[in-house]
Amino acid sequence: MFFVVKSIYLCRKLFKMILPKIVIAIDGHSSCGKSTIAKALAAQLGYIFIDSGAMYRAVTLFALRTNLIADGKVDEPKLISLLPQIKIEFHYNPEKQKSDTYLNGENVEDEIRQLPVSLHVSPVATIAEVRAAMVRLQQEMGKNKGIVMDGRDIGTVVFPDAELKLFVTASPEIRAQRRFDELSAKGETVSYDTILQNVQERDYIDSTREVSPLRKADDALVLDNSNMTREEQMAWVTERVKERLG
Ligand code: DC
Numbered sequence: 001m002f003f004v005v006k007s008i009y010l011c012r013k014l015f016k017m018i019l020p021k022i023v024i025a026i027d028g029h030s031s032c033g034k035s036t037i038a039k040a041l042a043a044q045l046g047y048i049f050i051d052s053g054a055m056y057r058a059v060t061l062f063a064l065r066t067n068l069i070a071d072g073k074v075d076e077p078k079l080i081s082l083l084p085q086i087k088i089e090f091h092y093n094p095e096k097q098k099s100d101t102y103l104n105g106e107n108v109e110d111e112i113r114q115l116p117v118s119l120h121v122s123p124v125a126t127i128a129e130v131r132a133a134m135v136r137l138q139q140e141m142g143k144n145k146g147i148v149m150d151g152r153d154i155g156t157v158v159f160p161d162a163e164l165k166l167f168v169t170a171s172p173e174i175r176a177q178r179r180f181d182e183l184s185a186k187g188e189t190v191s192y193d194t195i196l197q198n199v200q201e202r203d204y205i206d207s208t209r210e211v212s213p214l215r216k217a218d219d220a221l222v223l224d225n226s227n228m229t230r231e232e233q234m235a236w237v238t239e240r241v242k243e244r245l246g
Helices: 002-018 034-045 052-065 076-085 115-125 128-141 154-158 172-185 192-208 230-245
Strands: 023-028 048-051 088-093 098-103 147-151 164-169 221-224
Touching (some): 023 154, 034 048, 034 147, 034 230, 048 052, 048 098, 048 128, 052 088, 052 098, 052 115, 052 128, 052 147, 076 128, 128 147, 128 154, 147 154, 172 192, 221 230
Parallel strands (some): 023 147, 023 164, 048 147
Antiparallel strands (some): 088 098
16 A cells, blocks of 8 residues: 555656646736645645745835835835845745745744735835846746746736746635635734725736736636635646646
């Protein structure tokens, strides 16, 4: 029995090694589960997973900590001048079986998910110089392929030649409810209405900003997961990957 299981495991490993590696770009609205899909897919394929939103969140945390955001307004020239001092990395956390985001050597994975960062990240992500710096880093991370990256401009700007592009969406109400459940489970007390408003505001800013607005790449496949379970989504995505890998 052990021998059979071990053989299956080795065959799968070998299969993963001989398959050509591709780039998978997953874009879509906030809180629609892009990262969950991307993470699971990367684990399945033995690929690197990068949550590009975490990078904009880390820059926002830096701006908040250095008092570069007041009354919702970002001191853009100052933040741009300090960009060379911002070092963002991802380190695998074996306990959580996922990568954590590091800002200048500090693990900020939890802090970047909290409301103060969520409330201010959109204006930071509209700054062209911030985007250029993040895009450079992202392209560097994907240069050897074998990567699943999720964000807003991955299929349109970061990897326009990605072999597989997905555009994930769900209704704002469903996304707000998911976010509410997630924060409540962590013990945070935030009202559903505040979250819904934040989701709608972020959709608006993300899709109307001048630099790299959120839009579906022409060759992206749409996944509306409003009424889909996680298993259904993974089955759908796995099929699309199989088609691409032949
Ligand atoms: O996916 P998220 O909600 O963690 O993203 C945080 C913010 O960063 C959100 O306002 C959109 C922005 N973002 C972006 O502009 N481009 C990306 N590639 C990823 C995220």
